[in-house]
Amino acid sequence: MPITVKFFYNFREATGKDRIEIAGTKDVRSLLNKLVERFGQKLAEQLYEPEREKLRNTVNILVNGHGIMTPHGLGTRLNDGDVVAIFPPVCGG
Amino acid sequence: MPSEFERYSRQMIIRGFGEAGQRKLKAAHVIVAGLGGLGSPTSMYLVAAGVGHLTIIDAQRVELNNLNRQVLHWHLDVKRSKVRSAIEKLQAMNPSVEIDAKLKKITPKNADGLLRGADVVVDGMDNYRTRYLLNEACVRAGRPFVHGAVEGFVGQLTTIVPGKGPCLRCIIPKEPPRKSVFPVLGTTAGVVGCLQAMETIKLLTGIGRPLVGRILFFDGESANFEEIEVRRNPNCPVCGGV
Ligand SMILES: [Zn+2]
Numbered sequence: 001m002p003i004t005v006k007f008f009y010n011f012r013e014a015t016g017k018d019r020i021e022i023a024g025t026k027d028v029r030s031l032l033n034k035l036v037e038r039f040g041q042k043l044a045e046q047l048y049e050p051e052r053e054k055l056r057n058t059v060n061i062l063v064n065g066h067g068i069m070t071p072h073g074l075g076t077r078l079n080d081g082d083v084v085a086i087f088p089p090v091c092g093g
Numbered sequence: 094m095p096s097e098f099e100r101y102s103r104q105m106i107i108r109g110f111g112e113a114g115q116r117k118l119k120a121a122h123v124i125v126a127g128l129g130g131l132g133s134p135t136s137m138y139l140v141a142a143g144v145g146h147l148t149i150i151d152a153q154r155v156e157l158n159n160l161n162r163q164v165l166h167w168h169l170d171v172k173r174s175k176v177r178s179a180i181e182k183l184q185a186m187n188p189s190v191e192i193d194a195k196l197k198k199i200t201p202k203n204a205d206g207l208l209r210g211a212d213v214v215v216d217g218m219d220n221y222r223t224r225y226l227l228n229e230a231c232v233r234a235g236r237p238f239v240h241g242a243v244e245g246f247v248g249q250l251t252t253i254v255p256g257k258g259p260c261l262r263c264i265i266p267k268e269p270p271r272k273s274v275f276p277v278l279g280t281t282a283g284v285v286g287c288l289q290a291m292e293t294i295k296l297l298t299g300i301g302r303p304l305v306g307r308i309l310f311f312d313g314e315s316a317n318f319e320e321i322e323v324r325r326n327p328n329c330p331v332c333g334g335v
Contacts (some may be wrong), residue, residue, distance in 0.1 A: 089269030
């Protein structure tokens, strides 16, 4: 059973998808690598700082509803059936 | 009072609401922290609905570039303090509501004191540093906190009930970068602020299913609402021990 990834707002724009299913990812880092492979530069730019070493602090990731702490959170393990949501922080008020 | 029965008659006839629901609103004390794009509609709808006691907190003055969305403040209010501007209109909308205004910046030192006595706190802030302060103070006091945020055509909303669902830190663990200027349409803030008032009324009356353990995303461009489940982080530095 694959994992489900849900994209919101700018990530939806960058991928052109609301959600996808994807298999064979062992942790969040490998998931993001696969997503960048598939959706290309625009998504990469939204996810990573220019040197691609660090996730931008404008990326929120939930795994089954749990916020992950980046950068340590990139090692968060993924299992079949997990649901990952990727969304930007909405800040204004 | 007979006039109150008349004023609230249309909501009191909602099934499950009744005089009992109205009395709960009247007995309640709500704090709206921030009187900008979110706090404007939230405080207006809470006052219109008959929440008995409202405290509004804001340290800023009205600026011309606020007026596209901060509908409590009008052209002639530019340069006045937001609390002054707001209390005038809110009190005129509904004189029977007790409203007090605090021209204060929320800090780590004063947060607990400022929020004391509130049944619900509503997030009308424009930055996460202060949102986290409110979140922490609410978790410490076991007090519900209705979070909302907007940008451009999009917004998000969740209701935090300490001990029952995740807190803001569980969902957004790291502070997003602060923006001094953010793009926003007034109607986006209207939608989310109005929903925050709705959540508050639900919490106070016990009607419905509050947005606890769920975050609701609103995308005005595609006219779409979508919720995702959010869960408590057992190691959350804020609510982990609650
Ligand atoms: Zn928490």
